[in-house]
Amino acid sequence: MVEKMSAVIEPTPITEPLDTFLREVVQTLHAAVNQGMQRATENPEAAQRTIEDCEEILATIMEGRVQDWIG
Numbered sequence: 902m903v904e905k906m907s908a909v910i911e912p913t914p915i916t917e918p919l920d921t922f923l924r925e926v927v928q929t930l931h932a933a934v935n936q937g938m939q940r941a942t943e944n945p946e947a948a949q950r951t952i953e954d955c956e957e958i959l960a961t962i963m964e965g966r967v968q969d970w971i972g
Contacts, residue, residue, distance in 0.1 A: 929958065
C-alpha cells in the first residue's frame with residue numbers, strides 16, 4: 902500500500918492580492934458576457950465590442966504578468 906504525503910503549501914505574499922484581482926476579473930467578465938448576450942439578441946453587431954473586450958481581458962491574463970496586475 903502506497904501512502905500519499907500531503908504537502909502543506911504556504912501562501913506567498915502575492916496570494917491574497919492575486920486572488921482578489923482574479924475574482925474581480927471573473928466578475929467583470931461575467932457582467933460583460935451577460936451584457937453582450939443581451940445586446941446580441943437585439944443587435945448582434947453591437948455585441949462585437951463586448952466580445953473584443955472579453956478577448957482582451959483574457960489575453961492579458963494569459964500573458965501571466967502577475968506583478969503588473971497587482972502592482
